[in-house]
Structure formats: structure tokens, C-alpha cells
Amino acid sequence: MGKPLMVGAVAYTPNVVTIWEGIREYFGDGPADTDFVLFSNYGRQVDALLEGTIDVAWNTNLAWVRTVLQTDGACRALAMRDTDTAFQTMFVTQSGASLGGLESLKGKRLALGSKDSAQAAILPVEFLRRAGVDLDDVSLVRIDSDVGKHGDTGRSELDALRAVLDDRADAAAIGITTWEAIGRDELMPGAFEVFWESPAYCHCNFTALPALTHDRAQPWVDKLLAMDWDNPAHRPILEMEGLRRWVLPQLDGYASLFEAVKEQGIAARW
Amino acid sequence: MVSSALVLALVERVASVAQGATVTVPLHGDEPDHVRGLVSAWCARSGNELVDVRDQAVTVRRGRSPDPFAALAPDRVPGARLWLYTNFDCNLACDYCCVSSSPRAPRRALGLDRVRRLAAEAADAGVSELLLTGGEPFLLPDIDALVAACTAMLPTTLLTNGMLFTGRRLERLRGLDRSRLTLQISLDSATAEVHDRHRGRGSWARAVAGIGTAQAEGFRVRVAATLPAAQAPEIAPFHAFLDTLDIAAEDQVIRALARRGVADHGIELTVESLIPEVTVTADGVYWHPVSADHDDQLVTRDLFPLQVAITEIRRRFAEHRKRADTAAQWFPCA
Numbered sequence: 001m002g003k004p005l006m007v008g009a010v011a012y013t014p015n016v017v018t019i020w021e022g023i024r025e026y027f028g029d030g031p032a033d034t035d036f037v038l039f040s041n042y043g044r045q046v047d048a049l050l051e052g053t054i055d056v057a058w059n060t061n062l063a064w065v066r067t068v069l070q071t072d073g074a075c076r077a078l079a080m081r082d083t084d085t086a087f088q089t090m091f092v093t094q095s096g097a098s099l100g101g102l103e104s105l106k107g108k109r110l111a112l113g114s115k116d117s118a119q120a121a122i123l124p125v126e127f128l129r130r131a132g133v134d135l136d137d138v139s140l141v142r143i144d145s146d147v148g149k150h151g152d153t154g155r156s157e158l159d160a161l162r163a164v165l166d167d168r169a170d171a172a173a174i175g176i177t178t179w180e181a182i183g184r185d186e187l188m189p190g191a192f193e194v195f196w197e198s199p200a201y202c203h204c205n206f207t208a209l210p211a212l213t214h215d216r217a218q219p220w221v222d223k224l225l226a227m228d229w230d231n232p233a234h235r236p237i238l239e240m241e242g243l244r245r246w247v248l249p250q251l252d253g254y255a256s257l258f259e260a261v262k263e264q265g266i267a268a269r270w
Numbered sequence: 271m272v273s274s275a276l277v278l279a280l281v282e283r284v285a286s287v288a289q290g291a292t293v294t295v296p297l298h299g300d301e302p303d304h305v306r307g308l309v310s311a312w313c314a315r316s317g318n319e320l321v322d323v324r325d326q327a328v329t330v331r332r333g334r335s336p337d338p339f340a341a342l343a344p345d346r347v348p349g350a351r352l353w354l355y356t357n358f359d360c361n362l363a364c365d366y367c368c369v370s371s372s373p374r375a376p377r378r379a380l381g382l383d384r385v386r387r388l389a390a391e392a393a394d395a396g397v398s399e400l401l402l403t404g405g406e407p408f409l410l411p412d413i414d415a416l417v418a419a420c421t422a423m424l425p426t427t428l429l430t431n432g433m434l435f436t437g438r439r440l441e442r443l444r445g446l447d448r449s450r451l452t453l454q455i456s457l458d459s460a461t462a463e464v465h466d467r468h469r470g471r472g473s474w475a476r477a478v479a480g481i482g483t484a485q486a487e488g489f490r491v492r493v494a495a496t497l498p499a500a501q502a503p504e505i506a507p508f509h510a511f512l513d514t515l516d517i518a519a520e521d522q523v524i525r526a527l528a529r530r531g532v533a534d535h536g537i538e539l540t541v542e543s544l545i546p547e548v549t550v551t552a553d554g555v556y557w558h559p560v561s562a563d564h565d566d567q568l569v570t571r572d573l574f575p576l577q578v579a580i581t582e583i584r585r586r587f588a589e590h591r592k593r594a595d596t597a598a599q600w601f602p603c604a
Contacts, residue, residue, distance in 0.1 A: 014288035015332070154285060158278045165274055181281045183315055187308070191274040239317060240289065240333075 004033040005220050007206070008045045008054035011038040012152035015240050022237040026227065032220035041148030042116075043270050046070070052211060056220075059207045060150040061087075061118045061257050062266075067207050069261075069268035077205040077251060078221050081243035085250050087203040088176040089119050089127065091196040094164055095185070099171060099195040102131040111141040111160035111169035116270075117151025118257055119175035119203070120160065126260035127198050141169045154178050161192065171195070177242065202253025221248075273308055276300065280309065280330060284318055289333040290595075297326045321592060331592075338591035339584075345398065346545060348587050349580040352397045353549040353559040354388060356380055356416055357405040362431055364469045366496060366533035369563035371405045378552045384573065385416050388550055389423040391576040397548075401454075403429040403559060414442040421450035427492070429454045432480025433473065444487060453484045454492040454523070459504060460511035468496075481515055492521035498536065499526070528560050541567055542590050546583045555579040 005027075009020055020036040027034035037054055039045040042063040049057040050070060056078065059067065067075050091110075093099045099108070105128070113120025121142070128135060141163055145156040160172035161182070176197075185193050206224075208217060227234045229244045238244060260266075276295065283293040297305060306323045313320045313330060321329040339347050355369070357379045363372035380388075389400060400420045407413050408430055420426040428446075432455035435443055455477060458465040462474035484491045493512055497505065505524060512522045527536035541557050544567075549556040551563075554571040561567035569586075570579050 013285055014291075018289050155282055158282050161278055162275070165278075178281070181285075181316060182277050183312055187311055187315065188274050188277060 002033070004035040005056065005212075005216060006054045007034060007036045007056045007058060008048055009036060009038055009058040010042055010045055010149055010152060011040065012146075012149045019237055019240050022240075026234065026237065027220070027223060032216075032223050034220065042066075042150050043148065046269075049207065049209060052209075055208060055212045055216070057207045059205060060152065061201070061203050061205075061254060062116060062122065062150050062261075064205055064207055064254060065257050065261050066268050066270075068258075071209065075207055075209050077249035078208055078217060079224055079246050080202065080205040080249050081241065082245050082247050083177075083243050084203040084205065085247060085253060086200040087119065087253075088200055089123050089173055089198040090176060090179045090194045091124070091171055091173055091198075092161065092164065092179070092192045093171040093195050095190045095193045097170065097193075097195075102128055102133050102196050104195070105133060105171060106137040108170040109139040109141050109168070111143060111163040111172040113156035113160055113174065114144050114147050114149075114151050115142060116147055116149075117156060117175075118260075120151050120157045120173050120178075122260050122264060122266065123198065123201065123257060124173035125264060126256060127196075129263060151175065154181065164192070199256070200253065201256050202250055205249050273300070273304070276305070276308070276328070277312055280312060280328075281316075284316075284330055284332045287332050290331065290335070292321055292329050292331045294327050294329045297323075297328060299326075319592075335592050335595055338588045342545065348546045348584050349396060349548060351399045351401060351547050352388070352392045352576075353401045353403060353547055353562070354380060354385060354420075355404060355549065355551040355559070355562050356385070356402050356407045356413070357410055358551075358563070359409055360404060360406040360431075361409060361433065362406070362469050362473060364532075366468055366498075366527055366531070366536065368528055368530035368533065368560045369405075370531040375405070377405070379410065380416075380550070380552050382412055382415050382419065384552075386419040387574065388576055389420045391574070393423045395577045395580050397424060397580075400424045400426045401429065401559075402426065406431055406434065408434040408439050408442075413439075414445050417446050417451060421447040425450050425452075427452045427454050429456070429494070430480070431456050431469070431473070431477055432484065433476040435480050435483040440483070443484070443489075446489075448488050448490075452490045452492055452521075454494050455481050455484065456496070457481065457493050457512075458495045458497065459501075460507045464501065464504065478515070481517070485516065490521070491517060492523060493517050494523040494525055496525050496527055530560055531563060541586070542594070546587050548580050548583055550576070550579075555583075557583065 009016055024034055024036060042060060045057050046063055046067050048054045112124055115121050143156045143159045145159050146153045157174040157178040163169040164172050225246050227246055229235060229238055279295045283295055287293055302323050305328055309320050309328050319331040319334045321331050357377045358369060358371050359375045359377045360371035407428060417428055428451060457477050465474035481491055509522055527533060528539050529536035539560055544558045546557045547559060549559045549562045550573055555569045556562045557567035557569060569583055
């Protein structure tokens with residue numbers, strides 16, 4: 001047996017161990033033997049990819065953008081979750097606050113998540129820019145409570161919502177997954193409401209460099225895409241990772257983040 | 271706002287622990303029923319599990335706990351077997367009887383009508399085996415009708431001391447359905463001494479004779495012994511003796527002595543430690559046959575509909591298992 005394909009992932013929750021041990025077991029019966037390495041943050045993970053320590057990085061959208069920028073585009077995405085193709089940012093306020101559209105944030109306080117969170121900090125600012133809202137007219141309340149993990153823990157988004165509840169902010173920008181996690185506006189009627197939701201964009205993907213040959217990558221991708229929601233052995237992993245099926249990447253969905261990174265002068269490396 | 275903060279706290283805390291682990295979030299004066307409804311709804315959406323709401327705190331498990339029934343053999347899943355105490359009076363007064371049966375014990379018979387209805391409802395409820403016990407069932411003049419009502423619906427085992435297979439009782443035995451009935455006869459030792467010490471002089475010889483009679487009549491015979499831990503050395507000779515009686519290995523059953531009924535020693539059994547086997551007496555539905563005379567394991571006084579009692583026992587068992595799992599999370603060893 002040859003050397004296993006090494007995949008990097010960031011340990012943003014203890015469940016990551018369970019997920020990746022499950023994936024390793026799934027790949028164990030061939031033809032693409034796989035092992036994994038966990039990192040404490042996406043910076044170290046991308047470094048490891050560039051250094052060849054890992055063959056594939058399970059990257060956030062910001063980690064993908066930074067990998068592209070650091071390699072002058074000499075990298076490729078192998079696959080993503082179905083849920084990664086339709087990620088959104090939700091602008092949330094207290095129910096009845098009478099906010100309508102991004103323009104209504106002028107003169108208001110907007111709570112943002114961690115500064116390296118695409119969904120809760122970088123893209124919200126980009127969406128304001130695209131809407132023609134001058135950032136000098138909005139008071140940004142930045143909550144950098146999980147920097148390094150690109151917002152994966154969701155903690156900074158929950159803190160942003162708490163800021164709204166505590167009247168330290170008038171609105172918060174959060175990812176669709178956090179909005180779903182709190183039960184949207186259905187579980188706690190009268191608590192929060194969405195006053196603007198972003199166009200869909202892409203989130204995570206498996207990123208590889210040219211050093212990973214097509215002959216090694218393709219069997220791995222084929223096996224990954226063969227995971228089946230209706231298979232009881234596969235289902236727990238898919239549920240924990242937040243998808244129903246793996247799909248081929250849709251790179252158009254990263255355009256808004258590339259533009260945001262450029263506009264906001266976010267460094268390619270950190 | 272308190273509810274909103276609670277949900278935010280749950281999202282954050284649950285995300286920070288591993289699958290299967292539990293988190294406990296304090297409440298701040300929230301009304302427990304409201305919290306239970308809110309958290310139940312959140313868990314249903316998020317794929318997690320509400321463990322408990324009490325003492326001004328809510329406990330939630332990340333993910334869902336494993337199916338407590340999955341680890342059990344199919345015939346041990348609560349509700350697979352149904353025990354019926356046909357009566358409590360007995361021709362013996364064993365000194366360890368878990369339900370205090372004796373010649374002086376009131377009969378407390380289930381009666382044919384209830385047995386017939388229970389057997390029919392058991393079949394509909396997914397029960398796969400009926401077990402009739404007492405007391406001594408062969409004291410009942412209508413034991414043949416009781417057994418026939420059961421074997422007509424499901425495979426049945428009849429527990430007896432095997433001492434009464436004479437006269438009209440033998441005729442009743444002969445009328446039973448051999449293809450659907452197993453006789454389980456109590457015998458505690460390979461020699462008379464130990465058996466008779468607990469069950470009365472001469473009882474061993476009559477039980478061994480009863481085994482022979484049942485076999486001669488073409489019944490499958492299972493032999494069950496009740497042995498205190500101190501008698502463990504006698505197990506091997508006992509099996510050897512049963513082999514000489516042509517009792518199949520799978521029909522040689524050794525039971526531990528439980529400190530129940532008139533037994534003054536034995537293992538302690540509680541609803542938390544016992545895998546339930548639904549047990550019906552004239553007085554109610556109980557957790558397990560070993561505790562069918564004890565209110566601490568009474569589940570309901572309502573015998574009918576049987577399905578309700580079975581469902582309740584399964585629910586309580588699942589709850590006990592989940593609590594035990596949670597306790598294991600709360601009290602790690604180091």
C-alpha cells in the first residue's frame with residue numbers, strides 16, 4: 001500500500017476528530033487510502049499545504065482565496081459540500097426594529113463576527129460597499145472572539161447576536177448556518193428577524209496543489225462523491241459535517257470574496 | 271429575551287463538545303415547561319437531544335444517544351417477552367421465593383378471561399413469547415385452559431415445580447400443546463440436600479420425577495436453578511447431573527438469588543439495574559418478574575390496554591439508559 005493521501009482540517013470543535021476518523025475509515029477500503037492532520041487555525045493549515053506536509057486542505061472560503069493568492073492561482077478545488085454552494089450572510093435585527101435593507105443601517109450599529117470570518121465580517125462589509133453604504137455612516141461593532149478559525153466555531157456570530165439582544169448593536173451579520181442553528185425566526189418568535197439576506201456564495205472546499213497528481217486525486221474525489229446519505233454507515237459523518245452530498249466545486253461562488261479581499265486590503269498570508 | 275439567550279448559549283455550548291457529550295446550561299428563573307418546550311423544539315431542529323430540565327438547569331446531549339435497545343438480543347428487548355403471574359399460592363414455601371408464595375399466600379389469580387385478553391393483546395403488541403409463572407400454576411383447576419389460551423397466540427413457557435403431575439393434573443398436562451409449550455421446572459442441585467433445604471423435604475425427588483414425567487409426555491423441558499453465590503462450586507456437578515437427565519445444554523438455566531420476597535440475602539435489583547421484562551399480575555403491571563410483589567417496581571395498576579404498559583416500560587428503560595450515559599459523562603474517573 002502506498003502512502004495515504006493526507007488531508008488537513010482545522011479542529012474548531014471536538015467533533016472534527018469524530019468526523020475525520022469516520023472519513024478515514026470510509027476511505028480505508030480503497031482505492032484512495034486517506035489520513036488526516038488537524039490544525040489549530042487555517043493559517044497553519046495553508047502553510048502546511050504549501051510546504052507539502054498535507055496533500056489536500058479542507059479550507060474555508062477565505063483560506064481558499066488566500067491559497068489562490070499565495071500560489072498565483074496554481075491550486076485547484078477538488079470538491080465541496082452541497083451546502084457550500086449556497087452559503088449566505090443574514091443581516092439580523094430585533095423583531096420589530098423597523099430596519100429594511102442595507103441602506104437602513106446608516107447611523108446604526110452593526111455587529112460583525114471575527115475579522116477573518118468571510119460570512120460574518122469580510123463579506124458583510126463588501127455587501128455594504130456594493131449597496132453604496134458609506135462605512136463611515138455605520139458604526140461597526142467588531143467581535144473577534146474566534147480569530148484563526150474563520151468563524152467556524154460560530155462563537156463570534158452568537159456574540160454578535162447577544163450584542164443585539166443587549167442593545168450594544170442594532171443589527172448583526174451572521175452566516176446562514178448560525179441563523180439555522182438558532183432556529184431562524186421560528187423558534188423564538190419576537191426575538192430576531194432578517195432584514196436583508198445576501199446572494200448565495202461558496203464556502204468551503206478541498207484545496208490541492210499541482211503536486212497532487214490527477215491520478216492520485218481523481219480516485220479520492222470519486223470515492224468522496226460516492227458517500228451516500230441513505231447509507232447508514234455514511235449518514236452520521238454527513239450529518240456532523242453539515243451536508244447531504246459532496247459535489248464538484250463551483251468556483252464562481254468565490255468572486256464576491258475575492259473582490260472583498262482586494263477592496264479591504266486583506267493580506268494573502270497571516 | 272431569556273429564551274433567546276438560552277438558545278444562544280445552547281448553540282455555543284453544544285458546538286464546543288464532542289458528539290455524545292452533554293452540556294448543562296443554567297436557567298435564570300425560566301418556567302420549566304416553557305424551557306422544556308423550547309429546548310425540545312431546538313433539539314428537534316438541530317439534531318440534538320434534551321436530557322433533562324431540573325434544578326434550574328437544562329442538560330442537552332450533542333447528537334442523539336445510541337438506541338438503548340440496539341445492544342440487546344432481540345428476545346431480551348423489553349416487550350419481547352411477557353410474564354403472566356397466573357397465581358401466587360404454592361404447594362411449597364421456598365425460603366428465597368421472590369414473591370413470598372406459599373400454601374398460605376392468597377391466590378390472586380389472573381383468571382382465564384384476563385389471560386385470554388392479555389395473550390391476544392400481547393400478540394398484537396409484538397410480544398414473541400409468553401411465560402406463565404406463580405405461585406404454582408398447576409394448583410389452578412383451569413391451568414389447561416389458561417395455557418391453551420396462551421399457546422393459541424404465542425410460544426409459551428410454563429414455570430412449575432414439577433411436583434403435581436398426577437391424577438387430574440397429569441390429565442391437564444397431557445392436554446397441552448407440546449409444539450408450542452416449554453415446561454420450565456425448578457431444580458436447584460444435583461442432590462436432594464441443597465434443594466430440599468430451601469424448598470422442603472422430599473421436594474427434590476418429586477421434582478426430578480416430574481422432569482421425567484414431562485419428558486415422557488413429550489414436552490420440551492428446561493430446568494432452572496436458583497443458586498446463591500456461595501454455591502457456585504456446585505454448578506459444574508449440577509450441569510453434569512442435568513446431562514444425565516437428557517436436559518439440553520441450552521435448557522439448563524442458572525439464576526442468581528435475588529434479595530426479594532422472603533429471601534433475606536441475594537443481589538439487590540432495582541429498576542435502574544434490571545433490564546425490564548414486562549410482568550402482569552392480578553394487581554398490575556410490573557417491571558420484572560422478580561419484583562412482581564413489590565410496589566417499587568409497579569409500573570401501572572392498569573392491565574389494559576397492554577400496549578400502553580409495554581410502551582411505558584420501554585420509555586422508562588430508554589430514559590434510565592440515557593441517564594446512566596449522562597452520569598458517566600458527569601463523573602469521569604480522573
